[in-house]
Amino acid sequence: MKHFILIFFLLLMIPPLFSQKKYVKKYFENGSIREEGWLLNHKKSNYWLTYHPNNKIASKGNYKKGFKDGFWYFYNENGSIKNKGTFFNGAKILFWENYNEDGLKVSEGNYVNNLKNGFWYFYHSNKNVAEKGWFKNGLKTKIWHAFHKNKQLKFKENFKNNKPVGFWTTFYNNGKKESEGNYNEGLKVNYWKFYYKNGALKKEGTFKDNLETKYWYFYAQNSSKEKEGHFKKGLKNDWWSFYNDKGFVKHKCQLKDNQKNGYCLIYQEQQLIKASKYKEGKKLKEWTDFSTFKDENSLNDLR
Secondary structure (H helix, E strand, O other), X not given: OHHHHHHHHHHHHOOOOXXXXXXXXXXXXXXXXXXXXXXXXXXXXXXXXXXXXXXXXXXXXXXXXXXXXXXXXXXXXXXXXXXXXXXXXXXEEEEEEEEOOOOOEEEEEEEEOOEEEXXXXXXXXXXXXXXXXXXXXXXXXXXXXXXOOOOOEEEEEEXXXXXXXXXXXXXXXXXXXXXEEEEEOOEEEEEEEEEOOOOOEEEEEEEEOOEEEEEEEEEOOOOOEEEEEEEEOXXXXXXXXEEOOOOOEEEEEEEEOOEEEEEEEEEEOOEEEEEEEXXXXXXXXXXXXXXXXXXXXXXXXHX
16 A cells, blocks of 8 residues: 555656647737637647737747747738748748738848848839848848839949948939949948939038048039038038139138137128128127228138
8 A cells, every 4th residue: 555655646746748738818908819829838839820909810820849930921910911931940041021011022032040141122112123132141242233113223332241332323213323432341431422313413522431521512403613611520620611603602611510610701792791700609709891800800810
């Protein structure tokens, strides 16, 4: 009898030899169903469904040992397909397609261990290709093509580790050049030119680490000069000249970090008619005759 009781308690302590499988349902706070599917040894297994709060299906697919496995479908709240593709051990693999709420495809391509790899396509809402190019471990690489909605080329340039590199030229949707210049590890460097949609030069100057530096020129669409001056770390500094539509200087100002700081000289018909002095954007004084201005200021400050 004692042996029988000992064996009985030992059997109780031994884990079940058979797997435990049960069907479960979980709910939102409002009582609507959130997800349902099978648990095997307390881990999600086999077929599962998840739902949006409006009771429409949010996703469906299989689990294996608690991880998404095999082909899955994901849906928007309006019932349209959102994504579809394959999982392995919970990570996206192979070919995937992605859609917007209107059911239009926005992108397609391959994954390796949850990261975009290989050649991908991205689409405009009119179904024309927006971009196409290569990924490596989730980062853009090699040559990429980008297009406007009308299929006009936007750019055909290089990426490295998801950053633009080398000399780039971009185009408007009418085929006219929009910009041209160099990138270094994703940052604009050296001399750049930007253009209006009519092909006229808009502005030109030097970048350093994506910030304007040194001397820049700006132009109107009729190619007349609008303004010119110095940049320092992306901010206007030192003397800037501003022109009227006839190409004559209408005023010059000393700037510091985009604020008037120093003298501003106002011209009319190429003649100086007024001068003002500023500090950190606030006007200190104004002169309308040159003799008084010379008496009260050093002309060396105008250099």
